[in-house]
Amino acid sequence: xxxxxxxxxxxxxxxxxxxxxxxxxxxxxxxxxxxxxxxxxxxxxxxxxxxxxxxxxxxxxxxxxxxxxxxxxxxxxxxxxxxxxxxxxxxxxxxxxxxxxxxxxxxxxxxxxxxxxxxxxxxxxxxxxxxxxxxxxxxxxxxxxxxxxxxxxxxxxxxxxxxxxxxxxxxxxxxxxxxxxxxxxxxxxxxxxxxxxxxxxxxxxxxxxxxxxxxxxxxxxxxxxxxxxxxxxxxxxxxxxxxxxxxxxxxxxxxxxxxxxxx
Amino acid sequence: xxxxxxxxxxxxxxxxxxxxxxxxxxxxxxxxxxxxxxxxxxxxxxxxxxxxxxxxxxxxxxxxxxxxxxxxxxxxxxxxxxxxxxxxxxxxxxxxxxxxxxxxxxxxxxxxxxxxxxxxxxxxxxxxxxxxxxxxxxxxxxxxxxxxxxxxxxxxxxxxxxxxxxxxxxxxxxxxxxxxxxxxxxx
Numbered sequence: 109x110x111x112x113x114x115x116x117x118x119x120x121x122x123x124x125x126x127x128x129x130x131x132x133x134x135x136x137x138x139x140x141x142x143x144x145x146x147x148x149x150x151x152x153x154x155x156x157x158x159x160x161x162x163x164x165x166x167x168x169x170x171x172x173x174x175x176x177x178x179x180x181x182x183x184x185x186x187x188x189x190x191x192x193x194x195x196x197x198x199x200x201x202x203x204x205x206x207x208x209x210x211x212x213x214x215x216x217x218x219x220x221x222x223x224x225x226x227x228x229x230x231x232x233x234x235x236x237x238x239x240x241x242x243x244x245x246x247x248x249x250x251x252x253x254x255x256x257x258x259x260x261x262x263x264x265x266x267x268x269x270x271x272x273x274x275x276x277x278x279x280x281x282x283x284x285x286x287x288x289x290x291x292x293x294x295x296x297x298x299x300x301x302x303x304x305x306x307x308x309x310x311x312x313x314x315x316x317x318x319x320x321x322x323x324x325x326x327x328x329x330x331x332x333x334x335x336x337x338x339x340x341x342x343x344x345x346x347x348x349x350x351x352x353x354x355x356x357x358x359x360x361x362x363x364x365x366x367x368x369x370x371x
Numbered sequence: 372x373x374x375x376x377x378x379x380x381x382x383x384x385x386x387x388x389x390x391x392x393x394x395x396x397x398x399x400x401x402x403x404x405x406x407x408x409x410x411x412x413x414x415x416x417x418x419x420x421x422x423x424x425x426x427x428x429x430x431x432x433x434x435x436x437x438x439x440x441x442x443x444x445x446x447x448x449x450x451x452x453x454x455x456x457x458x459x460x461x462x463x464x465x466x467x468x469x470x471x472x473x474x475x476x477x478x479x480x481x482x483x484x485x486x487x488x489x490x491x492x493x494x495x496x497x498x499x500x501x502x503x504x505x506x507x508x509x510x511x512x513x514x515x516x517x518x519x520x521x522x523x524x525x526x527x528x529x530x531x532x533x534x535x536x537x538x539x540x541x542x543x544x545x546x547x548x549x550x551x552x553x554x555x556x557x558x
Contacts, residue, residue: 114538115531121541122512124519146542153545156494157513163408165400169418173396173425180429181389238374245375246397253401274375276398279516 113142121154123312158286158320164253244270249280257290264296268303278304282313291323298329305337318345324359331366343370377441385432396425399442402515403449409510410453412499420456424449443521446511450525493555497548505540512537 116133119125125133136142244266251263264284267277278301285297304310314333321327327349334342346363349355355363377398383391400421407417427448435444498506511517511525519537523530 109538111531111535115534118519118534118537118541121537122519150538150541150545153494153548154513154541156490157498157509159491160495160498163405163414163417165404165418165421166414169400169404169421170396172418172422173400174393176422176426177389177392177396177429184387184389242375242394246394249397 109142117142117147117150121151123316155319162287241270245274245277248277252280252284257288257293260284260288260290260293261296264293264300267300275309278307278309278313282310282317285313285317286320291325294321294323294326295329298326298333302333302337305333311337311339315339315342315345318342318349324356327355327359328362331363335366335369338370340370343367346370378437381428381432381435381441382437384428385435389429392425392429395428395441399445400425403445405514406446406449406510407453409498409514410503410507416456420449420452423452427452439524440521442517443524446515446517446521446525450507489555490552493551494544494548497544497551500547500551501540501544505536505543508533508536509540509544 113136116125116129116136119129120133133142137144137147248263248266248270251259251266254260254263264281267281270277281297281301285294285301288294288297298314301310301314314330314337318327318330318334321330330342331346334346343366346367350360350363350367375394377395380391380395384395403421403424404417407420408414411417424445428445498509501509507526508522511522512519517525519533520530522528523533526533528536
């Protein structure tokens with residue numbers, strides 16, 4: 109096969125194909141320049157890869173890492189402290205005479221007071237809010253891996269408190285949406301992802317997820333989300349679902365009305 | 372720059388705030404483990420390699436410049452670690468090997484109920500039967516969500532060449548899975 113066609117299909121698989129590329133691919137398939145059966149078969153294999161089990165590390169991996177980090181931090185703190193004390197003494201003694209040193213100290217103290225008075229509040233608040241975000245994110249990613257659905261639901265709710273559309277959080281939520289066994293968790297995940305609906309990765313992830321969802325409730329939730337976010341590209345996915353699956357009458361109606369809005 | 376972005380955190384680690392490596396570990400250790408496990412299919416080796424990547428990050432933190440994406444840099448380190456391990460294992464006559472229990476179907480799995488499971492198992496075996504360089508591109512793209520230009524950087528190749536490789540890897544995977552399926556149905 110022509111290398112250009114191969115690249116086009118690779119882009120399609122990874123969701124990196126733009127509108128013009130999609131049109132080109134459809135044309136090549138329609139003209140028979142790319143074998144349709146072969147293309148479908150590769151696409152199905154690519155989708156099938158999503159069903160494979162996900163290898164997970166043991167908790168011991170974390171324990172080992174944090175032990176190593178602790179050891180390194182201690183070494184670093186001790187070394188850093190000695191270096192700093194030595195360096196300050198060396199500089200003071202070599203560069204300053206007594207009056208100069210007194211003058212510099214006085215200036216330093218006054219400056220310090222003024223500086224801390226002016227900056228303390230805003231710096232502290234900013235630092236605290238950053239720390240909180242890190243903690244929340246770390247907690248969320250860990251809880252999403254938990255065995256209880258209640259914990260995973262909590263994790264999804266924590267994500268709604270994150271102020272920014274963080275890539276890690278998005279990836280973790282998309283992974284949950286496609287793999288979590290609980291319908292409630294998946295529905296809640298869609299709600300959480302909707303908040304970042306203007307993020308391209310979220311939009312693409314939601315569209316890709318349509319084909320993987322079996323539950324009618326999740327499909328309806330996705331249809332509502334796609335309509336709300338105006339993700340027109342999802343219409344094709346819903347059409348595929350309607351063609352390929354035997355759905356309940358009400359679900360069919362819902363998907364058809366969503367397609368009509370999205371078209 | 373977002374103060375909690377990967378890059379910002381690594382720059383803080385470089386400046387001596389070593390505890391920031393904890394968040395990077397939480398973000399990436401699962402992905403790295405998946406990458407190693409799918410490359411060598413050995414649990415202990417994969418866990419050792421994850422640890423050694425973070426040890427390396429600490430050891431060479433001063434050489435971090437902040438250029439390019441952090442994940443690309445991290446996976447480049449991971450890949451070098453894996454290749455070093457591979458070479459070492461081969462030198463001491465203990466090449467990386469897959470587990471021996473591969474491609475064993477459970478008994479009585481002929482009905483339609485088991486079809487999905489069988490397909491899954493066949494595909495998994497087919498993935499491990501792929502040449503290593505093909506498997507690696509699939510792992511990085513399909514499972515770790517890296518873009519082709521990032522994979523190109525990690526593998527020191529061009530974006531176009533990676534796309535071609537990805538297509539060919541998927542085609543071969545499909546063919547191998549098909550042949551395994553036929554083989555299994557004949558048995």
